[in-house]
Amino acid sequence: MPAQSALTHRTLAGYLEAEAAHDGGLAALILAVAAACAQISGLVARGALSGVLGVAGTENVQGETQKTLDVLANTILIKAADASGQVAAIASEEEDDILAFPEGERRGRHLLLFDPLDGSSNIDVNVSIGTIFSVLPAPSAAHTVTAADFLQPGRRQLAAGYALYGPQTTLVLTIGEEVATFTLDPATGQWLGTDIVLKVSPSTREFAINMSNRRHWAEPVRAYIDDCLAGKDGVRGKDFNMRWIASMVADVHRILNRGGVFLYPWDAREPDRAGKLRLMYEANPLGLIVERAGGAATDATMPILDIQPTSLHQRVAVVLGSVEEVARVTEAHRAA
Incomplete structure (x- = not known):
């Protein structure tokens, strides 16, 4: 908070x-x-x-x-x-x-x-x-x-x-x-x-993702979201809320203020493209802000900020926000 x-x-x-x-x-x-x-x-x-x-x-x-x-x-x-x-x-x-x-x-x-x-x-x-x-x-x-x-x-x-x-x-x-x-x-x-110090809560009960793309996601993302949706009766043992504004800035701003995790993953509609969001214009600047506020930002396999860009308009998958949830999604992808 x-x-x-x-x-x-x-x-x-x-x-x-x-x-x-x-x-x-x-x-x-x-x-x-x-x-x-x-x-x-x-x-x-x-x-x-x-x-x-x-x-x-x-x-x-x-x-x-x-x-x-x-x-x-x-x-x-x-x-x-x-x-x-x-x-x-x-x-x-x-x-x-x-x-x-x-x-x-x-x-x-x-x-x-x-x-x-x-x-x-x-x-x-x-x-x-x-x-x-x-x-x-x-x-x-x-x-x-x-x-x-x-x-x-x-x-x-x-x-x-x-x-x-x-x-x-x-x-x-x-x-x-x-x-x-x-x-x-x-x-x-x-x-x-105004509020000079922003800190992302390490844990959360909120996730942000475009659920309409579920059928196109990789299995680790589907499994993660399904576990969240199962709520307190599932393996996570707690109920989650979903928030999706379709503006990355707005979703990230909410996470900076009250925690949460934002996902814009790879999907099968464009299998040769790493993701939808732009590394240089969106993922890097917002990733830096989230990290410095105590959160984490990865492309589902490695920290966003460690990626060596190869092109000006390079796209990337993004998972950022509360460190516990980002780690869970990232580890699931590494184990897949």
Whole structure:
């Protein structure tokens, strides 16, 4: 459960001044991303009044139909990254390849990756969605940035975070060893610190998974979920609840606040693909946040953060949340 801290109601800028004093460029970049998220939040809040609902009539690199708000959020984040002067290049879930910024004096020392709008299917029905971001170290200024420079294991992330656009707009950030949360004050436009310390409960009675895909899962996942559904009369000896929002950010935010386990496993519909979620834009940043909050994150066989990426849009299976449940699922896969 979240614990109150002496940092409550400190501004994001003040928090970064203390936590990232050794890297002012990183602090400036996070402030630029947070400002972009505040702008996106305004568009989300106005919805149909801003003409941002519906599809854009285009597809992203994964062949998914883009929503109008996907495209707008992507553009806002690209402009913010460029204007910050702290980024050598970006990678977006909505872009085919990286976007490198001018070399020389303006070139930053960081690489920025983001999923502009996670949970896009929820946009038009007014259900929580979010923005996920990750920061990696850039190569030296003498080196021309390529997509290969982004292929760093998740443990090399300098920072990771997400903005959740729900009843409140919340920013969750890890830049040191803790996970900090901030709420956007609509009256002032300031990000104010709230529950600074988030800890994932090691045990849980909640799981999040898309049950409609049960027939496509591997046997270890089916067996695990069946045991949960058997409740107190089954081998687990306790009743479980299922929660599924179809927005990874929203599901993870719930787990950070009250425990739980989130599963998006491999399934037989695309047997040659390791999973559905993107390693670089979703699994790595959220995996880092969950680990630093005391939880665990694996691809059902090994820690997410230890995976060596092989491509910019690599997909991966994800099991994250309360350590006891993640360990149970992971061990079942290793034994299969």
